[in-house]
Amino acid sequence: MLQKVKGFPLxxxxxxxxxxxxxxxxxxxxxxxxxxxxxxxxxYNSMHFPEPMTVFDMVTAEAAYVALGASNTRVHSLxxxxxxxxxxxxxxxxxxxxGVTDPAEIDQRVGEFQQRAFYYYENWxxxxxxxxxxxxxxxxxxxxxxxxxxxxxxxxxxxHAGKGVASSHTLLETWQKSIEGYFRMWxxxxxxxxxxxxxxxxxxxxxxxxxxxxxxxxxARMVAGFEAEIFRPDDEVKRLSRRAIxxxxxxxxxxxxxxxxxxxxxxxxxDAGQSWLDELETSRNPWFxxxxxxxxxxxxxxxxxxxxxxxxxxxDYIAKIRAGENIDRPTExxxxxxxxxxxxxxxxxxxxxxxxAYDQMIALACRVFPYVEGHKFYCEHWYTNxxxxxxxxxxxxxxxxxxxxxxxxxxxxxxxxxxxxxxDLMTSWGNGSPPRGLTRWRPIIxxxxxxxxTWAAMDSSxxxxxxxxxxxxxxxxxxxxxxxxxxxxxxxxxxxDPNELxxxxxxxxxxxxxxxxxxxxxxxxxxxxGDILVCQVxxxxxxxxxxxxxxxxxxxxxxxxxxxxxxxxxxxxxxVGTGRATERxxxxxxxxxxGGRGIVTILG
Amino acid sequence: xxxxxxxxxxxxxxxxxxxxxxxxxxxxxGELTRAGIAVPPGLVVRTxxxxxFVVALDAAEPLRARIEALxxxxxxxxxxxxxxxxxxxxxxxxxxxxxAAIRSALAQLAGDGQPVAVRSSATxxxxxxxxxxxxxxxxxxxxxxxxxxxxxxxxxxxxxxxxSVCYRRKHGLPEVGVAMGVVIQRMVDARCAGVMFTRSxxxxxxxxxxxxxxxxxxxxxxxxEVTPDRWVxxxxxxxxxxxxxxxxxxRQVPTPGGGIHDEETPADLRRAACLTDAELQALKDVGxxxxxxxxxxxxxxxxIDQDGALLLLQSRPETVWSxxxxxxxxxxxxxxxxxxxxxxxxxx
Numbered sequence: 036m037l038q039k040v041k042g043f044p045l046x047x048x049x050x051x052x053x054x055x056x057x058x059x060x061x062x063x064x065x066x067x068x069x070x071x072x073x074x075x076x077x078x079y080n081s082m083h084f085p086e087p088m089t090v091f092d093m094v095t096a097e098a099a100y101v102a103l104g105a106s107n108t109r110v111h112s113l114x115x116x117x118x119x120x121x122x123x124x125x126x127x128x129x130x131x132x133x134g135v136t137d138p139a140e141i142d143q144r145v146g147e148f149q150q151r152a153f154y155y156y157e158n159w160x161x162x163x164x165x166x167x168x169x170x171x172x173x174x175x176x177x178x179x180x181x182x183x184x185x186x187x188x189x190x191x192x193x194x195h196a197g198k199g200v201a202s203s204h205t206l207l208e209t210w211q212k213s214i215e216g217y218f219r220m221w222x223x224x225x226x227x228x229x230x231x232x233x234x235x236x237x238x239x240x241x242x243x244x245x246x247x248x249x250x251x252x253x254x255a256r257m258v259a260g261f262e263a264e265i266f267r268p269d270d271e272v273k274r275l276s277r278r279a280i281x282x283x284x285x286x287x288x289x290x291x292x293x294x295x296x297x298x299x300x301x302x303x304x305x306d307a308g309q310s311w312l313d314e315l316e317t318s319r320n321p322w323f324x325x326x327x328x329x330x331x332x333x334x335x336x337x338x339x340x341x342x343x344x345x346x347x348x349x350x351d352y353i354a355k356i357r358a359g360e361n362i363d364r365p366t367e368x369x370x371x372x373x374x375x376x377x378x379x380x381x382x383x384x385x386x387x388x389x390x391x392a393y394d395q396m397i398a399l400a401c402r403v404f405p406y407v408e409g410h411k412f413y414c415e416h417w418y419t420n421x422x423x424x425x426x427x428x429x430x431x432x433x434x435x436x437x438x439x440x441x442x443x444x445x446x447x448x449x450x451x452x453x454x455x456x457x458x459d460l461m462t463s464w465g466n467g468s469p470p471r472g473l474t475r476w477r478p479i480i481x482x483x484x485x486x487x488x489t490w491a492a493m494d495s496s497x498x499x500x501x502x503x504x505x506x507x508x509x510x511x512x513x514x515x516x517x518x519x520x521x522x523x524x525x526x527x528x529x530x531x532d533p534n535e536l537x538x539x540x541x542x543x544x545x546x547x548x549x550x551x552x553x554x555x556x557x558x559x560x561x562x563x564x565g566d567i568l569v570c571q572v573x574x575x576x577x578x579x580x581x582x583x584x585x586x587x588x589x590x591x592x593x594x595x596x597x598x599x600x601x602x603x604x605x606x607x608x609x610x611v612g613t614g615r616a617t618e619r620x621x622x623x624x625x626x627x628x629x630g631g632r633g634i635v636t637i638l639g
Numbered sequence: 640x641x642x643x644x645x646x647x648x649x650x651x652x653x654x655x656x657x658x659x660x661x662x663x664x665x666x667x668x669g670e671l672t673r674a675g676i677a678v679p680p681g682l683v684v685r686t687x688x689x690x691x692f693v694v695a696l697d698a699a700e701p702l703r704a705r706i707e708a709l710x711x712x713x714x715x716x717x718x719x720x721x722x723x724x725x726x727x728x729x730x731x732x733x734x735x736x737x738x739a740a741i742r743s744a745l746a747q748l749a750g751d752g753q754p755v756a757v758r759s760s761a762t763x764x765x766x767x768x769x770x771x772x773x774x775x776x777x778x779x780x781x782x783x784x785x786x787x788x789x790x791x792x793x794x795x796x797x798x799x800x801x802x803s804v805c806y807r808r809k810h811g812l813p814e815v816g817v818a819m820g821v822v823i824q825r826m827v828d829a830r831c832a833g834v835m836f837t838r839s840x841x842x843x844x845x846x847x848x849x850x851x852x853x854x855x856x857x858x859x860x861x862x863x864e865v866t867p868d869r870w871v872x873x874x875x876x877x878x879x880x881x882x883x884x885x886x887x888x889x890r891q892v893p894t895p896g897g898g899i900h901d902e903e904t905p906a907d908l909r910r911a912a913c914l915t916d917a918e919l920q921a922l923k924d925v926g927x928x929x930x931x932x933x934x935x936x937x938x939x940x941x942x943i944d945q946d947g948a949l950l951l952l953q954s955r956p957e958t959v960w961s962x963x964x965x966x967x968x969x970x971x972x973x974x975x976x977x978x979x980x981x982x983x984x985x986x987x
Contacts (some may be wrong), residue, residue: 250876392968
């Protein structure tokens with residue numbers, strides 16, 4: 036008897052949820068599925084976009100895929116892969132790789148690749164230093180964008196200076212510069228990224244062949260850096276905790292007190308309090324420009340926008356310092372451990388040939404890895420915060436002029452629609468009539484907000500379209516960790532033990548404890564010493580939380596995700612990329628986390 | 640045997656190079672002892688004692704010539720002749736000097752009523768081949784000097800089992816030079832025991848140690864009577880990526896008065912892991928020590944006694960993967976960047 040082969044639904048069979056057609060249509064036409072898409076394979080990019088996307092936030096996908104494609108296809112000429120196509124339906128982003136399979140085309144692209152990418156590898160340090168300069172200037176430009184205002188009359192000095200351009204024009208100019216800068220940032224983001232991951236993959240695949248049972252996390256530990264930017268925010272919180280004790284203001288930090296209350300009490304504490312606040316300013320710029328997500332949603336605010344996360348960690352750190360504990364990252368010990376691993380595995384290799392290849396591969400991986408670890412701070416965190424906050428400022432201005440009730444509503448307009456509203460406002464300011472947008476946007480925003488709620492409650496297939504025999508697109512494997520085995524596990528989802536969740540084995544160790552399902556940064560206060568953190572996305576800004584918890588479980592992330600790195604540093608078991616831990620694990624349940632095997636068991 | 644050649648040799652006085660005089664197992668236990676690895680203390684009845692014993696038997700009535708005259712395909716003849724020879728070995732007293740030397744050493748090794756293991760220790764490489772494995776005997780929980788001496792003769796007699804003799808005849812091996820040492824070793828009252836491989840038996844990975852263990856004596860694991868718990872421990876990180884805890888329905892325990900028997904595992908232990916993580920790490924460390932000492936991957940038998948002490952019972956070279964000629968996974972490149980093409984160039 037023929038067995039029915041399990042497959043994924045075709046894109047054309049996925050219907051827009053009833054009542055959300057208007058919201059679906061708000062996404063640009065080039066993101067909508069079309070009939071020809073049924074012949075291709077698509078998977079849900081839950082790693083970057085775990086929640087339904089508001090129409091504005093789709094700019095994060097749009098700008099990223101424009102730049103990724105350009106880098107792969109035209110700049111470095113990756114031989115076997117071009118860019119990523121993307122579509123959105125019911126708020127979920129599906130993506131598909133564009134592999135190159137024609138041998139002649141691959142050959143041609145190999146020739147180009149070796150003149151382009153090889154040049155980057157050969158000149159990595161110089162080009163990376165140059166990159167930091169470029170990013171620095173881009174950030175400075177974004178910070179220098181003017182405050183948005185529409186005065187009653189054009190300032191007299193502008194008139195007397197014969198400026199000849201009215202204030203309203205600054206709105207359009209600032210808006211377009213913001214969008215332009217954001218797209219430019221993504222080009223910088225991908226300038227080195229695939230090359231960096233590629234060098235890491237070469238070493239990774241060698242290790243997997245030479246040591247078939249080596250864990251992903253062990254390979255990651257051999258390459259991980261120690262001075263990486265991702266550790267700095269947490270290091271700064273530790274520094275501030277130490278300074279609080281030195282300045283004698285440590286008693287002002289009381290568990291459960293809000294950041295605002297603590298700040299007020301420090302302001303009233305004379306010179307010592309002021310000295311600490313000055314220290315805080317040094318830390319904030321730039322290191323608190325980390326957002327509590329991965330940089331793809333406007334509502335993932337930064338520490339600078341909301342100090343509650345770093346401030347929640349300070350009382351714990353102070354208590355540890357007072358108890359004589361050394362809270363500094365044991366950098367030297369970690370470096371010695373890394374060196375011991377590199378040498379130990381080298382010694383276990385079977386021949387001098389293998390050792391020679393190993394030396395070449397790890398040298399390259401370690402050279403390029405600082406970029407892979409460091410870029411996120413500048414791109415997805417610092418620059419993205421500036422960008423979203425500028426958009427937020429436009430939202431505030433539009434709300435002030437009656438376009439919507441709340442400035443945050445701006446994120447329910449597409450970037451094209453925001454520009455329309457801005458021009459509408461400019462027109463109104465100029466001609467003295469009320470803006471047309473006063474009646475237009477409120478019902479649309481209400482409809483789109485309702486759609487997000489509808490979509491968030493819907494199940495979405497992890498993939499759509501025809502199942503490919505193999506997945507060998509290096510971009511897909513590197514950035515999303517998706518292989519043929521991943522697809523099989525998706526196809527058989529829900530057939531295993533209902534109390535068991537599988538994910539990436541991110542940091543080894545077995546721990547049983549109470550699960551705390553933390554859905555947003557506002558809920559971080561729920562965590563008690565020894566709890567197991569269960570969250571959607573784990574990321575470096577949560578690092579201060581790791582001092583409290585016994586283990587970490589996340590819906591999204593791979594073994595190279597920042598949370599996995601931080602968990603390994605803290606020696607905590609972690610399972611990441613479980614898919615639905617926050618849905619399936621009840622808050623307060625007793626669970627077992629086996630970080631070595633990537634298995635989470637719900638015990639009751 | 641001259642007066643200067645001792646009948647027995649203590650473990651700390653011998654090593655692998657003494658194989659011709661003490662057999663492979665005895666030499667290996669001596670080697671481990673010298674390397675500072677804990678093994679149950681013991682000694683070897685040297686091959687000269689066997690040689691002297693057989694020469695005396697041969698003089699009384701031809702023995703080796705009869706074996707060499709056998710046709711390995713004539714099983715009836717082989718059975719009849721070897722049965723007779725084994726009976727002669729088991730019934731003939733040891734020369735007085737050898738007998739006294741064994742009893743005296745035994746008194747030093749194990750006090751009154753203390754159990755020992757008596758294990759054959761073959762001298763030929765062949766005897767460690769899979770084709771020869773299990774052809775010699777091990778006697779566990781032997782109590783009292785008379786019993787020990789009797790088991791020494793039984794080990795010697797096992798050289799003349801139907802299987803051993805057929806093997807030698809099929810390969811045309813001469814009988815002169817066939818010899819055996821016998822290990823006499825203090826018995827470990829094992830809480831749990833098993834085996835470990837210092838490279839993966841399934842993938843050949845040299846960076847992991849596979850440990851298998853069950854409750855009671857290790858003989859149940861070696862003979863396959865019980866499905867052992869199984870762990871994979873990474874050598875360098877100590878991570879334990881695999882933990883398969885099995886239903887260990889029986890365990891082998893000592894019988895009062897001597898010998899061993901199977902018993903049902905108490906219900907609360909059947910599905911309980913027989914090793915703690917700390918014990919797994921200790922096993923990993925001693926496995927690495929043995930592997931480093933020998934310079935190649937090892938196949939090890941181990942036991943943990945009732946007091947929690949970890950002891951090795953045997954360590955021999957791993958044979959399955961070591962004999963496979965594996966091509967190097969990669970070789971150095973004139974331009975190191977050429978490695979990148981395996982990921983980017985579609986070349987696997």
